[in-house]
Amino acid sequence: GPPEGLVKRARRQRRADKKQLIEAEVWDEEVQEAPEAESGSDDTGWQTSTAHLSGITRLVRLGVWVLVASGPVLGLMAFVGSSGPAQGIAKPTAAPTQASPVGPAGFAELFLSAYLQAGQGTERDLAPYYSGSVALSVKPGSRTATQSTVIASREVQPGYWSITVAADITAQDDKGKSRRLGVQYFRVGIQAAGPEGAGGTAKSASATAGYTATSLPAQVAAPAALKPGALAYExxxxxxxxxxxxxxxxxxxxxxxxxxxxxxxxxxxxxxxxxxxxxxxxxxxxxxxxxxxxxxxxxxxxxxxxxxxxxxxxxxxxxxxxxxxxxxxxxxxxxxxxxxxxxxDDAPAIRESSAPSAAPHTTTNADAGNSGPSPSGS
CATH class of the missing domain: 3.10.450.540 (Nuclear Transport Factor 2; Chain: A,)
Structure with missing residues (x-):
């Protein structure tokens, strides 16, 4: 219904209108009881009569009744006008949100670490990350990631992510001797459920988040090495x-x-x-x-x-x-x-519009390690 303030204002207006109506009726009765004045002009030249005054009174009374009857209608119109949207003002629209890659990226990094350490007989260690059928032939613990980090993430489709993880890998032979293989790169497909802030598709922030890998990791080539642009220090x-x-x-x-x-x-x-x-x-x-x-x-x-x-x-x-x-x-x-x-300063200054360029590639021992076993053999 209308706000309480508008209702009170309408009631006050009706009481004031009724008061004016009563005063007008009293005045009308007094005029009718008064002796009819003779026609003619007074000192001001204004002609009047009781009939004339009575007609005016009836008009005033009619106007007051119209105001009394229209009071609730006017109040309702005021409420509708005040509650409606202002003309010319655009309604605010929620800014579109983008799904966050943080959750899928962290899950992919954990999955890769578990995958590198797993082997024949310990395939169950991958169950929290990947529920597909797995048969590994490598000896458990023969490879470990001494450190790893996510270097790229891309949402393939809503809630489905491609995550690239760089890992510095050390291998251990049958005699227990360790050998550093260098930095290798792996790409992992991760499906996410839950809110967009966790990489999923749900609009509600209270939705439960969850992740799963869609396959074993795929080893991929290293990103291109670059030569930095020209610095501003001449x-x-x-x-x-x-x-x-x-x-x-x-x-x-x-x-x-x-x-x-x-x-x-x-x-x-x-x-x-x-x-x-x-x-x-x-x-x-x-x-x-x-x-x-x-x-x-x-x-x-x-x-x-x-x-x-x-x-x-x-x-x-x-x-x-x-x-x-x-x-x-x-x-x-x-x-x-x-x-x-x-x-x-946060970083060395570079010349304006200076872009990095491709660096010449030289083969190193670490590069040789990048052609390691296929993912299926772990």
């Missing part, structure tokens, strides 16, 4: 300590990796950069610096606000004396005659 500054920008990079990375000094000495007050804690290295040596400056030398710090991008190569030595080679992309800004580190 100037090679070496490791000269006379270059103020190189000197800033040295001091900053030493503080960042060893904690032997404060980062504030090398950063602006507005930046919130923090050193790695606990410090992983005892010593840092800068072996090379490249930047995107076009000037011949960097002996003088340019005007305030000048931005410089660096790629810094370092050899860091840990507490046990073992060296580790690292690369850092830094952004520097000039202020008050000195360079300050503005950020440790």
């Amino acid at each position: 100037s090679d500054r070496g490791s000269s300590s006379t270059d103020p920008a190189v000197d800033t990079a040295k001091g900053f990375l030493a503080a960042y990796l060893t904690g032997t000094s404060e980062l504030d000495r090398y950063t602006s007050a507005r930046e919130r950069l923090r050193a790695i804690s606990p410090a992983p290295y005892a010593e840092v040596k800068v072996t090379g610096v490249q930047d995107d400056s076009t000037s011949a030398g960097q002996q003088k710090v340019p005007a305030d606000g000048t931005v410089l991008h660096q790629l810094v190569q370092v050899d860091a030595t840990d507490q046990a004396g073992s060296p580790v080679s690292l690369s850092y992309a830094l952004t520097l800004k000039s202020r008050a005659g000195r360079w300050e580190v503005a950020s440790v």
Whole structure:
């Protein structure tokens, strides 16, 4: 029904209309009882009569009754008008959601790990992942994945996924000697049930999720090796300590990796950069610096606000004396005659529109391992 507020307003309006009606009737009776005035003009020139006044009263009374009778109708019209959709305003539509590959990908990785370790007599270990008939001829435990990761996922059709897993595989011979076969790649078909967030097709988030492989894994070729696009660092500054920008990079990375000094000495007050804690290295040596400056030398710090991008190569030595080679992309800004580190960048800068290209392929021992046994032989 109509809202309570509209009903109350309609009732108040009817009471007010009835009051006006009563007043009009009283006035009409008084006019009819009054002696009829003689026709003629008063001082204002306005002619009147009791008959004239009585006619006006009847019109007023009729109008008031119309208002009283139409009160509920007007209230209902107001309710319908207020509850209807506003003209010209589009109804919000739910954005389409995409099924997530996370669940199927994780299930495929677990299945591959179990598949590599299984063998003749342990086929039941694959039952949680694949319910088809399996007969393996390989000795159980002869291959293991020391580490694995999903590198590709594609939804073949709603709820059905093709997952590619890369695994670093070690083989063990009959004498118990291990040999690393290298990284191999396997493709697995996974069907998912449940909500879209779990890779399924159900629109309800409360639907129960479940997964199953549609076959044993298929070993596939490695993805193409690529050569990275051209980096934006065209100037090679070496490791000269006379270059103020190189000197800033040295001091900053030493503080960042060893904690032997404060980062504030090398950063602006507005930046919130923090050193790695606990410090992983005892010593840092800068072996090379490249930047995107076009000037011949960097002996003088340019005007305030000048931005410089660096790629810094370092050899860091840990507490046990073992060296580790690292690369850092830094952004520097000039202020008050000195360079300050503005950020440790997420990735080295590349030239605009620079794309990777195919790298020449060279055969290695790891590649030889990629032509391992067929999936049916595990």
